[in-house]
Amino acid sequence: xxxxxxxxxxxxxxxxxxxxxxxxxxxxxxxxxxxxxxxxxxxxxxxxxxxxxxxxxxxxxxxxxxxxxxxxxxxxxxxxxxxxxxxxxxxxxxxxxxxxxxxxxxxxxxxxxxxxxxxxxxxxxxxxxxxxxxxxxxxxxxxxxxxxxxxxxxxxxxxxxxxxxxxxxxxxxxxx
Amino acid sequence: xxxxxxxxxxxxxxxxxxxxxxxxxxxxxxxxxxxxxxxxxxxxxxxxxxxxxxxxxxxxxxxxxxxxxxxxxxxxxxxxxxxxxxxxxxxxxxxxxxxxxxxxxxxxxxxxxxx
Numbered sequence: 563x564x565x566x567x568x569x570x571x572x573x574x575x576x577x578x579x580x581x582x583x584x585x586x587x588x589x590x591x592x593x594x595x596x597x598x599x600x601x602x603x604x605x606x607x608x609x610x611x612x613x614x615x616x617x618x619x620x621x622x623x624x625x626x627x628x629x630x631x632x633x634x635x636x637x638x639x640x641x642x643x644x645x646x647x648x649x650x651x652x653x654x655x656x657x658x659x660x661x662x663x664x665x666x667x668x669x670x671x672x673x674x675x676x677x678x679x680x681x682x683x684x685x686x687x688x689x690x691x692x693x694x695x696x697x698x699x700x701x702x703x704x705x706x707x708x709x710x711x712x713x714x715x716x717x718x719x720x721x722x723x724x725x726x727x728x729x730x731x732x733x734x735x736x737x738x
Numbered sequence: 739x740x741x742x743x744x745x746x747x748x749x750x751x752x753x754x755x756x757x758x759x760x761x762x763x764x765x766x767x768x769x770x771x772x773x774x775x776x777x778x779x780x781x782x783x784x785x786x787x788x789x790x791x792x793x794x795x796x797x798x799x800x801x802x803x804x805x806x807x808x809x810x811x812x813x814x815x816x817x818x819x820x821x822x823x824x825x826x827x828x829x830x831x832x833x834x835x836x837x838x839x840x841x842x843x844x845x846x847x848x849x850x851x852x853x
Contacts, residue, residue: 569754573788573801574842575742576761590839652832695833697796 565589652697670696740842741777742769742784745804745849747819749827750842751835752790752797758813761786763803772848780805787812791820796828804849812849819847 567585572578578586653670670677677698740748742763753759763769763784768777787809788801800816800823827843834841 571753571755571759571788572761573748573750573753573786573799574840575740575803576786577763652835693833695829697829697832699797 652695655694670698672698740844742767742803743844744769744771744780744784745802746772747800747802747816747845747847747849748842749823749831749845750788750799750801751832752792752799753788755790758787758789758809758816760809769803783807785812787816789813789816789820791823793820793823795823795825796832798823798828798831800845802849806849815847815849819845822847 566588570582570585570589572582677696763780763786765782765784766779767784769780769784770777782805784803784805785807786801786803788799790797790799798820800820802812802816804812806812831841831843834843
């Protein structure tokens with residue numbers, strides 16, 4: 563995935579030339595097309611999540627992992643994916659956390675490698691609705707981007723959850 | 739919509755351009771002087787300096803607009819401020835940029851007269 567004009571030398575409130583305006587429009591049009599493609603992918607992913615939920619009763623709730631007993635769970639409620647001009651992919655997620663594990667364990671994996679921190683930055687403690695974001699550079703070519711549930715704690719309960727290694731969604735390919 | 743604030747550093751997403759970039763606004767451009775309430779016409783040319791960074795906080799761009807044509811001083815000020823940008827600042831900005839691609843945030847950091 564490569565923008566027509568990946569480098570733009572302007573910042574907000576700059577006066578732009580006609581060429582720069584055209585380049586900005588070209589980038590926006592490209593992004594609109596790509597985001598449309600990703601949205602289609604997300605629709606397919608939702609059906610995958612439903613099948614996971616129903617095929618593993620007691621382990622998943624609303625596409626989240628239930629750790630065990632009264633441990634609670636984290637449920638993904640929505641997700642958006644975007645690209646910026648500098649070739650950076652941004653994954654933004656909203657999720658619900660219950661009482662057990664107050665830190666998000668949602669992370670993004672690019673081609674099998676974890677990128678960035680866990681998605682827990684916007685609000686950092688307590689149960690309830692949360693939002694998180696991670697951004698990372700992505701180059702032209704085919705990539706697999708996954709949102710995974712991967713706790714980092716070494717407690718025994720969480721280790722079990724980590725071993726379950728849930729893959730929440732996959733963008734099959736991003737091809738320039 | 740933010741106004742042009744003189745001497746105040748701002749945080750934005752990376753532009754993808756390496757090194758310092760400079761633009762000039764003509765005198766008369768509506769700007770907000772430091773500590774002023776209202777917009778006023780700039781009394782001279784306004785220089786805009788911007789530079790991309792990649793630090794432990796992530797990738798981002800810092801920019802500033804000033805009457806000074808001293809590029810080295812502006813770049814030094816940007817470099818210094820970049821080291822203080824936190825990961826939380828970058829991620830919070832990016833969460834807004836998803837909805838508003840040209841959203842940026844002014845920092846509580848200013849170029850000084852000496853710069």
